[in-house]
Amino acid sequence: MAEAIVPHQEFKKPQAAKGDTTSLITGSEAIAVACKLADVDVITAYAIRPYDTVMQYIAKLVANGELDCEYIVAEGEHSQFEIVKHASACGARVFCGSSGVGWMYAMEALTVTPALRIPMVAMVGNRALDDPGAFGVEHNDALAVRDLGWQLVWVDSAQEALDVALMAYRVAEDRRVFLPLAISCDGAFLTHSQGLVKIPSREKVDSFLPRYNRGDLLLHPDNPISVAPQANEDWLMEIRRQTAAAMERSPTVIREVYKDFARIFGRDYGNPFFEEYMTDDADVVLVGMGTLSTPVKVTIRQMREEGKKVGFVRVRWFRPFAAEELAKSLGRFKAVGVIDRDFSLGSPFHSGVLATEVRTALYPAANRPPVLGFICGLGGREVTVPDVRKMSEKIYEAAAGKSQPLTQWIGLRE
Amino acid sequence: MATTDRELAELTHLRGTQKLDAFKGVKKLPLEEFFTSGHRTCQGCESALVMKLMVKAAGPRTVVLGSTGCMYVANTTYYSTSWVVPWMHTQLGSSGSAALGASAALKVLMRKGKMKEEPINVIAFCGDGGGADMGLAAISATLTHPDYNCLILMYDNESYANTDIQLSGSTPYGAHTTFSPPGKVKRIMHHRWKKNMAGMLAAGHPTCKFVATVCMSYPVYSMNAVRKALTIGGPTFIHSLDPCPKGWDYDPMQSHELGELAVLSGIWPLYEVENGVLKLVGKTRDIADGRVKRLPVKDYLLRQGRFAHFTNDDLDYFQSKIDEMWDKWVIPGVIPFRKQIDEDRPPSA
Numbered sequence: 001m002a003e004a005i006v007p008h009q010e011f012k013k014p015q016a017a018k019g020d021t022t023s024l025i026t027g028s029e030a031i032a033v034a035c036k037l038a039d040v041d042v043i044t045a046y047a048i049r050p051y052d053t054v055m056q057y058i059a060k061l062v063a064n065g066e067l068d069c070e071y072i073v074a075e076g077e078h079s080q081f082e083i084v085k086h087a088s089a090c091g092a093r094v095f096c097g098s099s100g101v102g103w104m105y106a107m108e109a110l111t112v113t114p115a116l117r118i119p120m121v122a123m124v125g126n127r128a129l130d131d132p133g134a135f136g137v138e139h140n141d142a143l144a145v146r147d148l149g150w151q152l153v154w155v156d157s158a159q160e161a162l163d164v165a166l167m168a169y170r171v172a173e174d175r176r177v178f179l180p181l182a183i184s185c186d187g188a189f190l191t192h193s194q195g196l197v198k199i200p201s202r203e204k205v206d207s208f209l210p211r212y213n214r215g216d217l218l219l220h221p222d223n224p225i226s227v228a229p230q231a232n233e234d235w236l237m238e239i240r241r242q243t244a245a246a247m248e249r250s251p252t253v254i255r256e257v258y259k260d261f262a263r264i265f266g267r268d269y270g271n272p273f274f275e276e277y278m279t280d281d282a283d284v285v286l287v288g289m290g291t292l293s294t295p296v297k298v299t300i301r302q303m304r305e306e307g308k309k310v311g312f313v314r315v316r317w318f319r320p321f322a323a324e325e326l327a328k329s330l331g332r333f334k335a336v337g338v339i340d341r342d343f344s345l346g347s348p349f350h351s352g353v354l355a356t357e358v359r360t361a362l363y364p365a366a367n368r369p370p371v372l373g374f375i376c377g378l379g380g381r382e383v384t385v386p387d388v389r390k391m392s393e394k395i396y397e398a399a400a401g402k403s404q405p406l407t408q409w410i411g412l413r414e
Numbered sequence: 415m416a417t418t419d420r421e422l423a424e425l426t427h428l429r430g431t432q433k434l435d436a437f438k439g440v441k442k443l444p445l446e447e448f449f450t451s452g453h454r455t456c457q458g459c460e461s462a463l464v465m466k467l468m469v470k471a472a473g474p475r476t477v478v479l480g481s482t483g484c485m486y487v488a489n490t491t492y493y494s495t496s497w498v499v500p501w502m503h504t505q506l507g508s509s510g511s512a513a514l515g516a517s518a519a520l521k522v523l524m525r526k527g528k529m530k531e532e533p534i535n536v537i538a539f540c541g542d543g544g545g546a547d548m549g550l551a552a553i554s555a556t557l558t559h560p561d562y563n564c565l566i567l568m569y570d571n572e573s574y575a576n577t578d579i580q581l582s583g584s585t586p587y588g589a590h591t592t593f594s595p596p597g598k599v600k601r602i603m604h605h606r607w608k609k610n611m612a613g614m615l616a617a618g619h620p621t622c623k624f625v626a627t628v629c630m631s632y633p634v635y636s637m638n639a640v641r642k643a644l645t646i647g648g649p650t651f652i653h654s655l656d657p658c659p660k661g662w663d664y665d666p667m668q669s670h671e672l673g674e675l676a677v678l679s680g681i682w683p684l685y686e687v688e689n690g691v692l693k694l695v696g697k698t699r700d701i702a703d704g705r706v707k708r709l710p711v712k713d714y715l716l717r718q719g720r721f722a723h724f725t726n727d728d729l730d731y732f733q734s735k736i737d738e739m740w741d742k743w744v745i746p747g748v749i750p751f752r753k754q755i756d757e758d759r760p761p762s763a
Binding site for chain 1: 474479486490491493495497498499500501502503504505507508510511512514515516518519520521522523525526528529534551552554559
């Protein structure tokens, strides 16, 4: 049952840094630029805010002759993801995306993609789920596929969005992985917010990103295979195990790709899985994902001036989840507070999704600091400096042994 | 300035198709099969015959995408696929999207020089549940893309036959299914009239070049419809009526005969719409031209157990609806708009 594992490919030597430019662009535009640099073949669009800005930028690139691809406006998210799924099976590099309930509308197509070993790259412009309608950010949309074999990464700047989009194709299309990958960008805070972005040259990208090779899984008359026949109880478990094994290989590939990215593009993200901010001497830390990093870092700098040693750990990769590494890191502190921009109703301690994962990661660890869960910033509500101060105070109380609820809603109107 | 067809073709990078000439009779058919042993369809399954003849007509340079349904579950048991050509499963409502995605990939990869230049047929099939119900929006969307060469074939056995014979949007009025069983109080549980898929898709998608209805009781015509659909270029649609021994409740040896009765009773008109021109075909044309008399629909209905609970009144009602199709529709059997007959006109003031 072992899958054919193709050894890691050799890449061309990096070119000189000529042709690099700097632009003031949004997170969405950064990903559109990455699609152009990666020479994506088939792209499907459907209208829903806030992710759809990426498709507007891509449409302009196509109209201006800067990107040669099949750009298809679908009639719904389910079709959007099914179209690129089949295009990828036929050997095309694909891009797709959605937000909120649009992502949920595509759920059936999202479900089948990992087991088909389709290395689709998608952007999720994180948005609150209906009802009631809200445009603002919540992470429940992307998190809904967390058990299915999708690789999930959160970015917090336009530069990181571009860089991770390029790395996403390398990771997803590595034959050891061949799993879909979703890049989460917080709605409005990243999709619509500009930052200065270094845009690499096409030559550099070509030396980093080899062409998508579907290999013996290619659907083509020269390779007459039957894909996804009805399996039932006699084989389904073995097939699931193969998909699981691919996800287990993903961390190794992610590490390799980040390292190679630093070598070629000169931007070193350090540990790919999570970013640590002022943790070296920290007493307590906050943990979170996405753009809440900005108010958290600002508040931490203020509190540092007051002598409070608070740090921050920003989780980038949620799937695969770097449990052992994260537990080792968090074990150094007296208490941990996890900020969830999501909810998981009825879950252990009525926590958010990330808090539950962090507690699970810590359970087998030698040092297990108390973990408080905070639900904050739902529906695009701002995570403010006073919110972060309040959460930090509560973690200090937990560190001092004061008993309090394991999950608390912060910034809620009383 | 108006865009010409040629300019539009250049703008959309339209690609060529395989030139598949019509077969000139059953003795001229190739012997080679691309849908072979290994499938587990029921005895007398006409849909399996559709698969076999569809891909025989298309030939080896074809990619087939199959929606969930009988022709997925029964045809591709793991380790015993019956497909000789490349085949891929697609979700129940995604035949339109599958055809579009595969066609788009082949087109762009060849344009960019990432794949060898060659016209490759793309066929996506779906059952009536996957097509007339869940997949209608995706099929409709695909038929509006003039620049992707693909065929969507709906094999219609008039129920969700794989999942236990539940009614679909394509189940005929009054039929007994597991979701519409006749009971002590309600004899007729299913009051909806079957969707007119081919007519709806032909009328609703003006740039779609080919829509046809077929029935495998007329195999050479049906195979030639497939060949024309793949040759003409752009997205095309074929609707096949497939008698189903399990769902319709009759002896499997009668499948072929029931297909003929469907056409001869006028309930299943055979026609092609090619570049906007409607052509009634075979026995349907003979009926329309008065050369053959339409059989009473009860000759067709009473051969099937699913209509065994019908009373004479039910049969009369059903017959009256078929008569309407032929006598009152503006295009008999195809477009259900009524002709404005003199008696209906309001008296002038």
